[in-house]
Amino acid sequence: SKVIVLDKRPVGTPTLSDFKFKNEDIVDLKDGDLQIKSEYVSVDPYLRGRMSDAKSYVPPFELGKPITSGIVAKVVASKNKDFQEGDYISGILDWKEEQIISSEKIKEIRKVDANQAPLSAYLGILGMTGLTAYLGLTEIGKPKEGETLLVSGAAGAVGSVVGQIGKILGLRVVGIAGSDEKINLLKSEFGYDEGINYNTIKDMKAAIKEACPNGVDIYFDNVGGEISDAVLFSINKFARMIICGAISVYNETSVPKGVSVQPFLIKNSALMQGFIVSNYQDKFPEAGQQLGQWLAENKLTYKETIVDGFDNIPQAFLDLFEGKNKGKMIVKI
Ligand code: NDP
Numbered sequence: 362s363k364v365i366v367l368d369k370r371p372v373g374t375p376t377l378s379d380f381k382f383k384n385e386d387i388v389d390l391k392d393g394d395l396q397i398k399s400e401y402v403s404v405d406p407y408l409r410g411r412m413s414d415a416k417s418y419v420p421p422f423e424l425g426k427p428i429t430s431g432i433v434a435k436v437v438a439s440k441n442k443d444f445q446e447g448d449y450i451s452g453i454l455d456w457k458e459e460q461i462i463s464s465e466k467i468k469e470i471r472k473v474d475a476n477q478a479p480l481s482a483y484l485g486i487l488g489m490t491g492l493t494a495y496l497g498l499t500e501i502g503k504p505k506e507g508e509t510l511l512v513s514g515a516a517g518a519v520g521s522v523v524g525q526i527g528k529i530l531g532l533r534v535v536g537i538a539g540s541d542e543k544i545n546l547l548k549s550e551f552g553y554d555e556g557i558n559y560n561t562i563k564d565m566k567a568a569i570k571e572a573c574p575n576g577v578d579i580y581f582d583n584v585g586g587e588i589s590d591a592v593l594f595s596i597n598k599f600a601r602m603i604i605c606g607a608i609s610v611y612n613e614t615s616v617p618k619g620v621s622v623q624p625f626l627i628k629n630s631a632l633m634q635g636f637i638v639s640n641y642q643d644k645f646p647e648a649g650q651q652l653g654q655w656l657a658e659n660k661l662t663y664k665e666t667i668v669d670g671f672d673n674i675p676q677a678f679l680d681l682f683e684g685k686n687k688g689k690m691i692v693k694i
Contacts, residue, residue, distance in 0.1 A: 362387055363671055365456040367422045371412055374612045374682065379412065380428070380675040385457065393464025396438040397450060399457065399671070402692040403431035403484040404678040409611045418637055427455035431489060433473060433480045434460075441467060449473050451483045458671055458694065478656070485518055485689030486663040487652060493605060493638040494522035495648045498530075500641060501603045501634050502579040506531035509573050511592060512553075514583025516543035518689035519605060521551050523581045525661050528552040532579070535572045537588055539684040546687060550662060565591035576600075584609045590620040600631040612682065664688030 368381035390396055407419075408430060414421045422428055432454040436444050441464065444450070452470035454460065462470060473483045485491060497519075498504060510527040514520040515536025524547065527534040535555040536547040544556035555572040562568040569577070569591055576597035582589050585607025596602070610617050626633060641648075655661035666686040668677040674692045681690055 362457060362459040364427050364458075365671075365674060366425055366427050367412060368424070370414060370424070371409075371612075373614050375409060375412060375679060377675050377679070382672070387459055388461060390438055390440045390461065391463070393441050393467070395436055395441055395444050395450075395462040395467065396459065397434035397454075397462060398437045398459050399432050399434045399454070399694045400449070401433040401481045401484055402456065402671075402674055402694060403488070404674065404681060404690050404692060405430060405489075406606060406608045406611060406681050408678060409682075418639075427457060429453050429455050431484045432456075433483050443467075444472070449475050449480060451488070456674055478653075481665055481667065481689075481691050481693070482663070484691055485665060486522060486656065486661070487649065489638060490518035490689055491522055491652045491663075492641075492645055492648050493636070494519045495526060495652055496638060496641045496644055497603045497605050497636045498523050498526055498579070498581060499648075500644070501632075501636055502581065502601050504530045504532055504579060507533070508578035509533045509535065509575050509597075510579045510581065511535045511537070511569065511573060511577045511595075512581045512583070513537045513588050513592075514606065514608065515547055515553065515556065516551075516687055517583060518686075520581070520583050521547075521664060521688050522661070524551045524553045526655075527579075529655065529660055533573075533575075535569075537584075543684075543687060546664070550664065559588055566594045569595045579603070581605060582607070586610050586617060586619065593620055593622060593625040596625060596629050596631050598629050598631075600629055602631065602633040604633060604635045608682065666690050668692045670694070 364383045364385050369379045371379045411422045433451045436448040450470045451473045510532040512520045512523045516538040524534045536553045537557045547553035547556045557568045577595045580602040583606040586609035
């Protein structure tokens with residue numbers, strides 16, 4: 362069975378040579394164990410942080426050890442009374458075609474229902490990125506009807522959901538993304554009122570002012586860097602800024618120098634707060650319930666970019682930094 366391990370810690374932009382493929386024999390199951398086969402693998406921008414050895418909120422991957430991410434897998438053999446062959450589970454698992462889940466690790470996985478939603482949805486809209494969108498926007502953004510919400514990385518997994526939730530909650534929603542095709546998608550699929558293509562706009566500050574004539578009350582930030590610097594010039598009094606991601610700087614080798622945020626925060630009594638979804642675990646059931654209900658009511662839709670084949674997991678991850686995905690990037694095994 363194939364395994365992908367971290368071979369080198371990338372300096373700057375990661376490359377395929379940072380990953381290495383190995384083969385591993387599947388050992389016999391012990392009592393309480395499961396043998397699972399990966400079906401869908403999530404690739405996420407935050408994995409870039411774990412490839413480095415700098416201190417962060419999740420420990421770094423170890424060199425020579427498998428990379429892990431959100432995976433939906435099928436139980437192919439079970440010596441555990443709570444799981445049967447054919448069940449589907451999800452959890453943060455190794456990048457392996459097949460693997461054994463020991464009885465100690467079983468508390469870290471959960472069953473998922475293939476009849477309730479397509480299996481891939483448990484890695485996106487019904488998984489980490491859906492929860493991030495909902496909890497970041499509601500817990501830090503505290504939206505009020507009629508306000509203006511600006512979202513960066515708007516056509517990605519998190520951003521495409523944030524915008525839709527913003528519309529459900531009665532906000533005016535503006536998105537920033539990297540291509541005209543994505544801007545069209547924001548408006549036609551995700552209900553965005555306005556979109557800005559940061560790759561073709563020369564003056565971001567002016568473009569944001571134009572797209573947000575009443576200023577920005579909530580900024581949901583997925584990208585950081587120069588885009589977010591430009592947003593500061595349009596924030597309103599008591600604006601809330603959810604610092605969810607900073608993909609534009611994840612590959613920088615030195616701390617980028619940007620606009621000094623303090624004067625903007627003071628002048629506008631504005632709030633800027635870092636968000637990490639795992640700090641809100643007590644709210645997952647309620648958030649998951651709400652997302653599921655909106656999906657069932659067709660108030661929410663989602664998009665996935667599905668790449669085929671275990672061997673293409675590293676490339677799919679690298680493609681996130683090139684904006685090759687629309688909605689959630691997922692690898693189908
Ligand atoms: P996305 O689906 O949004 O994929 C990444 C997108 O980022 C790309 O499609 C690309 O879109 C955009 N991008 C890539 N490079 C740049 C750049 N240099 N400048 C601007 N945009 C860029 O990923 P996710 O939805 O999974 O994650 C979005 C953000 O949220 C990430 O920063 C991630 O780390 C963060 N995150 C944080 C969580 C938390 O708990 N804090 C949880 C989940 C995600 P485009 O074509 O528009 O450039």
